[in-house]
Amino acid sequence: MDGVVPLFRMEGISKRYGGVRALEKAELVVSAGSIHAILGENGAGKSTLIKVMAGVVAPDEGAMTLDGREVTFASPGAANKAGIVCIFQELSLIPELSVADNIVISDPPTRFGMIDRKAQRRIAEQALARAGAADIHPLALVKDLPLSRRQMVEIAKALARKPRILILDEATSALTAADVAKIFGVLKRLREEGLALLYISHRMNEIAELADHCTVFRNGRNVASYKAGSKSDNEVVELMIGREYSHIFPPKPAAVPATAAPRLEARKLSWADRLDNISLTVRAGEVVGLGGLDGQGQRELLLAFFGVLRGLGGQVLIDGKPVTIASPAAAREDRIGMALIPEDRKTEGLMLPMTVRENLSFAALDRLSKVGIIDRASEQRLIDDMVGLLAIKTAGLDIPVGALSGGNQQKVVIAKWLMRQPRIILLNDPTRGIDVGTKQELYQLMRKLADAGAAILFYSTDYDELIGCCDRVLVLYDGAVKRELVGAEITERALIASALNIHGEESPVGLGASA
Amino acid sequence: MKDWRYWLAEQRGTLLALGIFIVMFVIYTSNHPAGFTANVVQTASNKGVLLAFVAMAQTLVVLTAGIDLSVGMIFLLTNCLASWLVVGSPTQTAFGVIAVLLVGLLCGAINGAIVIYGRLQPIVATIATGAVYYGIGLLLRPSPGGSVNEDLADALTGRVFGVVPASLVVLLAVVLVIWVPFSRSVLGRAAYAAGSSETAAYMSGVPIRRGKFAAYALAGLLAAIGGLFLTFFTYTGEAAYASGNAYTLFSIAAVVLGGVSLFGGKGSAIGAIFGALAFRTIGDLLFVFDFDPLWQPLFQGVILLVAVSLGAFALFRVRNRLEWFL
Numbered sequence: 125m126d127g128v129v130p131l132f133r134m135e136g137i138s139k140r141y142g143g144v145r146a147l148e149k150a151e152l153v154v155s156a157g158s159i160h161a162i163l164g165e166n167g168a169g170k171s172t173l174i175k176v177m178a179g180v181v182a183p184d185e186g187a188m189t190l191d192g193r194e195v196t197f198a199s200p201g202a203a204n205k206a207g208i209v210c211i212f213q214e215l216s217l218i219p220e221l222s223v224a225d226n227i228v229i230s231d232p233p234t235r236f237g238m239i240d241r242k243a244q245r246r247i248a249e250q251a252l253a254r255a256g257a258a259d260i261h262p263l264a265l266v267k268d269l270p271l272s273r274r275q276m277v278e279i280a281k282a283l284a285r286k287p288r289i290l291i292l293d294e295a296t297s298a299l300t301a302a303d304v305a306k307i308f309g310v311l312k313r314l315r316e317e318g319l320a321l322l323y324i325s326h327r328m329n330e331i332a333e334l335a336d337h338c339t340v341f342r343n344g345r346n347v348a349s350y351k352a353g354s355k356s357d358n359e360v361v362e363l364m365i366g367r368e369y370s371h372i373f374p375p376k377p378a379a380v381p382a383t384a385a386p387r388l389e390a391r392k393l394s395w396a397d398r399l400d401n402i403s404l405t406v407r408a409g410e411v412v413g414l415g416g417l418d419g420q421g422q423r424e425l426l427l428a429f430f431g432v433l434r435g436l437g438g439q440v441l442i443d444g445k446p447v448t449i450a451s452p453a454a455a456r457e458d459r460i461g462m463a464l465i466p467e468d469r470k471t472e473g474l475m476l477p478m479t480v481r482e483n484l485s486f487a488a489l490d491r492l493s494k495v496g497i498i499d500r501a502s503e504q505r506l507i508d509d510m511v512g513l514l515a516i517k518t519a520g521l522d523i524p525v526g527a528l529s530g531g532n533q534q535k536v537v538i539a540k541w542l543m544r545q546p547r548i549i550l551l552n553d554p555t556r557g558i559d560v561g562t563k564q565e566l567y568q569l570m571r572k573l574a575d576a577g578a579a580i581l582f583y584s585t586d587y588d589e590l591i592g593c594c595d596r597v598l599v600l601y602d603g604a605v606k607r608e609l610v611g612a613e614i615t616e617r618a619l620i621a622s623a624l625n626i627h628g629e630e631s632p633v634g635l636g637a638s639a
Numbered sequence: 640m641k642d643w644r645y646w647l648a649e650q651r652g653t654l655l656a657l658g659i660f661i662v663m664f665v666i667y668t669s670n671h672p673a674g675f676t677a678n679v680v681q682t683a684s685n686k687g688v689l690l691a692f693v694a695m696a697q698t699l700v701v702l703t704a705g706i707d708l709s710v711g712m713i714f715l716l717t718n719c720l721a722s723w724l725v726v727g728s729p730t731q732t733a734f735g736v737i738a739v740l741l742v743g744l745l746c747g748a749i750n751g752a753i754v755i756y757g758r759l760q761p762i763v764a765t766i767a768t769g770a771v772y773y774g775i776g777l778l779l780r781p782s783p784g785g786s787v788n789e790d791l792a793d794a795l796t797g798r799v800f801g802v803v804p805a806s807l808v809v810l811l812a813v814v815l816v817i818w819v820p821f822s823r824s825v826l827g828r829a830a831y832a833a834g835s836s837e838t839a840a841y842m843s844g845v846p847i848r849r850g851k852f853a854a855y856a857l858a859g860l861l862a863a864i865g866g867l868f869l870t871f872f873t874y875t876g877e878a879a880y881a882s883g884n885a886y887t888l889f890s891i892a893a894v895v896l897g898g899v900s901l902f903g904g905k906g907s908a909i910g911a912i913f914g915a916l917a918f919r920t921i922g923d924l925l926f927v928f929d930f931d932p933l934w935q936p937l938f939q940g941v942i943l944l945v946a947v948s949l950g951a952f953a954l955f956r957v958r959n960r961l962e963w964f965l
Binding site: 200220 | 642645646648649820823824825828831832834835836838839840841842843844845900903904905957958959960961
């Protein structure tokens with residue numbers, strides 16, 4: 125490539141969200157007529173990189189050049205005009221409009237100022253055919269299509285915009301194997317037509333089949349760039365690892381004997397196309413981790429236990445007895461005694477404008493009230509206990525919970541559930557976006573609760589946490605448990621390898637953990 | 640599936656409203672002492688088009704997932720204004736009509752600007768602007784009065800060729816000149832897209848702001864057409880607060896009856912028109928069956944509840960209960 129101006133180049137791109145740096149002087153060179161794979165674990169900066177390219181977020185510093193000329197994009201529309209089109213993981217289709225409407229949405233063909241429906245239909249049919257999805261009717265409403273078909277529409281929509289650079293962010297995650305094969309054919313043809321394709325995927329076999337070039341991201345930087353096929357899977361995993369340990373974890377007690385009766389058990393849980401025959405057990409005193417890449421069904425699994433999902437297949441057992449949990453209200457009843465610390469505390473955990481006191485009491489109101497009237501004295505006592513136990517830093521109990529720091533908000537969410545003394549605690553990525561100090565306190569607390577006899581199921585996107593906190597880790601992939609790691613087997617290397625569903629050689633024990 | 644089945648699925652709400660209206664209207668005319676005559680149809684049409692125009696206005700805003708609580712007040716304000724301006728020689732009358740329509744457009748544009756650029760919630764913004772519009776109307780007509788060019792008024796509330804109600808012809812013309820072009824334009828599609836999923840629309844580079852602005856502004860214009868017609872029927876202008884509020888609320892009812900989703904992105908103004916006509920026929924039905932008019936609000940409420948329940952069946956199919964709250 126020496127001497128030739130690359131199609132697209134990013135230099136020194138940085139982006140911070142609050143105190144968190146998502147990208148730190150990242151570089152990327154994309155050339156026409158090639159498929160470029162981007163690799164990296166959760167939170168390595170891949171999504172931010174794409175968002176910068178596609179005009180969704182503005183970088184704090186750095187420059188982008190297209191055909192050697194510097195460019196900036198104020199909006200996704202601007203990036204589209206320049207020829208950069210992104211297929212986002214979160215679908216960007218408009219549910220109430222038809223497939224054809226969606227395909228031409230950013231630049232509909234018009235006649236006398238009105239949208240030309242015939243031309244629109246023609247463009248849509250061509251685009252669908254080009255994406256290998258001619259079976260989708262252009263007049264169907266997007267909301268009526270199953271997820272895999274929507275994803276094909278998304279691809280057709282991107283193609284209709286005649287991109288020069290096409291970014292696919294986990295674009296195959298919802299597709300069936302037959303569709304993936306079709307899409308691969310399409311992508312290879314586009315490469316021959318001279319497009320540049322950026323391919324983000326966690327599926328190593330896909331990358332091996334498609335990519336010409338790979339770049340690995342870690343901690344917001346590009347750490348390696350190499351020709352596809354020149355490194356083994358293990359070398360790639362090695363490149364993706366490498367964060368330093370920044371957390372201090374409480375010591376783990378001796379393992380709970382495997383003969384102990386499970387507190388929470390799932391038998392062949394299935395739901396829609398998100399959960400696939402999941403069986404697991406959690407015993408009292410155990411912290412069991414859920415690992416794997418984002419969005420492999422971990423969230424749904426927790427929701428399934430908590431009574432949020434309808435039409436659940438399989439069986440849930442509490443203390444060995446089969447139960448049906450019909451709602452969160454049923455899940456928290458004494459005979460089950462379950463609590464869920466949700467992932468998004470701002471929408472599912474807290475009522476932000478209400479006071480700390482009110483938020484703390486919500487889950488336990490039935491215990492604190494007599495004939496519907498809240499007993500203020502016992503409420504106060506319990507709240508004081510919780511504020512003390514969790515060391516919640518607040519200027520007072522009667523200020524809006526939204527005024528607290530992220531870490532303290534999360535403590536309020538946890539305290540709220542601890543007021544019910546739950547026997548089973550489900551945690552959905554509870555440390556996301558909170559400071560290191562509070563994280564440490566939460567790790568201590570988790571272990572304390574387990575020691576006091578709670579069964580804990582803990583989903584985290586942070587591998588360090590899984591390694592540091594869990595007695596066992598179940599790694600999910602595509603809605604199924606792919607691997608169970610116990611004790612010393614829980615290493616970063618093993619976690620990443622099984623999260624990527626790499627088969628073959630076993631990782632040498634201890635290598636990852638010593639990092 | 641064949642093309643027509645997709646079309647049918649898309650128009651289901653509109654067709655349902657049409658069906659409800661036809662059933663009710665047939666029951667009405669067959670029990671009417673005079674039967675299905677040009678006179679009966681003309682009276683029904685003249686009463687119905689007022690709400691139909693206001694309901695069309697409401698539709699445009701509801702499609703963007705907003706709500707316009709000022710439509711009834713724009714309707715009143717333009718009525719008061721028309722009772723001053725739509726008088727005199729044909730030229731003066733013509734300018735008067737144009738001025739009234741422009742004021743309606745302006746009212747809608749102000750709503751749009753506040754909601755889109757001021758980032759206020761539509762419900763609050765339009766309650767406030769509605770009060771302002773009503774206040775201006777009250778200043779224009781502290782007590783009922785004024786007049787209108789009676790030749791024009793009689794022509795537009797009479798019959799064409801002795802059979803077809805002129806008000807229906809105007810309604811059809813407004814549909815063809817305003818609604819059809821809007822719904823098929825890029826701006827109209829942007830309004831739908833913004834109402835259905837604003838994030839996805841933004842990510843797709845859709846002109847969301849212009850689309851929503853056009854919807855609000857045209858809503859003002861449609862409400863003003865309604866206001867003009869009110870003047871043509873009554874020959875006067877009156878800032879009647881209760882009537883303005885009733886039109887606002889009935890417009891929402893008509894929109895829902897017409898199959899327009901209050902969550903935005905789905906439905907058509909044509910459905911809302913049938914919704915409005917059906918809603919108006921409820922009162923007439925009570926009349927032909929000799930019910931006390933006191934029953935009217937109760938019956939309107941029951942019919943509305945039944946119609947809305949039909950739309951709620953989809954919730955039974957939801958598999959993740961968190962989606963109930965989306």
